[in-house]
Amino acid sequence: TGYEGQLDQIFARGSMITGAAMLVGTVVGGILGDWDLSVPFIGRAVLLAIVFGVAYVLMHDIGYTKHALTWQSLPSEMKKITQASLTYGWQKRPIRLLIIVSFVQSGFMAWGFYAWPPYFQELLGTEAVWIAGVVTALIALSTIVGNTVVEWFSHRQGKRTTLLIVAAGVQTAAIVGMGLAQSFWVALPLLLITTMAMGAAGPVQQAFMHQLIPSEQRATIVSFNSMIANGGSILSQTGLGSLAQRRSIATGYITGGIATLLALPVLYGLQRLNHPADQIEGEICAKKSCAGQGLPEGTAVETTIDVHVATS
Template structure:
């Protein structure tokens, strides 16, 4: 009797297409409420500070559930984790609408926000781990910076469409973007169920009795393969300050920009958020352009961090919408440079079977900063002014600069951006920076 044929290995192109499509559709669905969320919560009866208490609860949920949901991705599989994310987000988004209808108050919104954070933790790490596992099977060994940047360009475009559409729907009724979001998430569930399968990773069952030990093991792995590695620890601490500010800034900019303009038009908030999406795409595109001119990831990280800090302080000091808007876009454009470069650096260091765990641990650290940033800056924005909170937040992001400088001093292979051909030298070599001598083959995510 002949042996059964081995399963066909998908092509690199098919894997990348699946990653780009699912990530784009997920972001399109989620982004429907991003441009109006602060306005929705204010309309639901929450104060400015209470809005950010609810948002901080969301970040706290991500901190609380990052490691446990990492167990799901690393045992039951990346596909199961992604599908669970879609279900939880669809349900909690509908609960937001229900709470607003009955004027439920900040406590109820905070509870649902924690559960919404659970939904996003099922997604964080799982999709990236699925991509890199599958790419390893196809034999892809090229640099990931461009892939992550292209993926973020696609999600940025999806965010553009989602926020503009959400803003227009919100002009009719602020609850409409939430209803549309839930419907889109259900549609994405159907697509993902049909086309997404674990490749290069073998799921395994975990009993309820095994869960506590599995969570503890993942926590230990997150420390051992993430926090315990000095360059990753420094990157996580830098992200703690940067994302702690940017999470607050994204949502605080909605009422702040309308106040500067002297308008209450919801669709303008949607357009501003769409501008944020475009600036993020531009930052992603710069990664590919600048990577051809300089061979060190820390060069890009330091440059982007400097721009973010300066633009954040400027945003809080100006009193004109037309001066504040470019500053806001610079902040988000800098984030568009930082994110894919950080991803690529991390995935050059972390071993294959620990990818989802370490990415989740990294997200947990960032969201811990988000809790403090949203509560602290939200309180400052209500007691003093939103402009003062932007200045304070910008100063805090400056703390990331010396941390990134120490990562640069460590150097090593993860800091090098490798060309597509062996022996390609970086133009930065002429400036005293190390040349790139060969293609890197370290595990990628």
């Protein structure tokens, strides 16, 4: 597309739009649901049909070359994708470390996000359904707040891993705190702190990975990362769900929160690599001397300067 700015900002703004849509959808859906529970589902279906139509007409892939795919060629294509995932993904240490972080953190959140409604109802001692709607709206707002941190961070020089480490530490502490909380009014702010940290880390982690991957293999590696993260989700939902059923939801949060600690040494190891893609430079660097923006492997910066000496 020719865009040369920070990808962190792009991903953050996209997340803001998602959060805003989540906020509006929660409020409007709740209002319509009070009238008839079928109306929100019908409205969602209509909106999805409109979005599909707009995307089909206006959105087109850039740099994507179509090629024929048959049932006979499917096994060989899958083999190529697997090889590309290993060669350009798992075998590259920075990408491998980011994938491990996704496995650990996404693993817990897949269970944690769906466990808070019954947990909060338990803490309040009520089965009122309005809790889910109100808290979901607050989650959308807290995620947007986290995204604004990315906007601020992307204008300054620093390392992406610094923000990721801080966000991971805050997230772990807040999750464990939710499990230890004996009050809804303590657990709720801790949940919002968790989602705010996720809102700050998510776009930066996405931008970091995109900086590491050659453009031709980007879709493959991003999909590979998602597959591994979903594998963590399967394990966590099975394990933590069983633990919560046998013991308590609070125990699940404490155990899951402690498990997310595993992301911290991985991120620290990633930071110690001092990879160029870890570096982020913002608008402030226009006035100061800053390190160059991280570039994908295979790219280079021309540093030759032609000097013309005037002679009399």
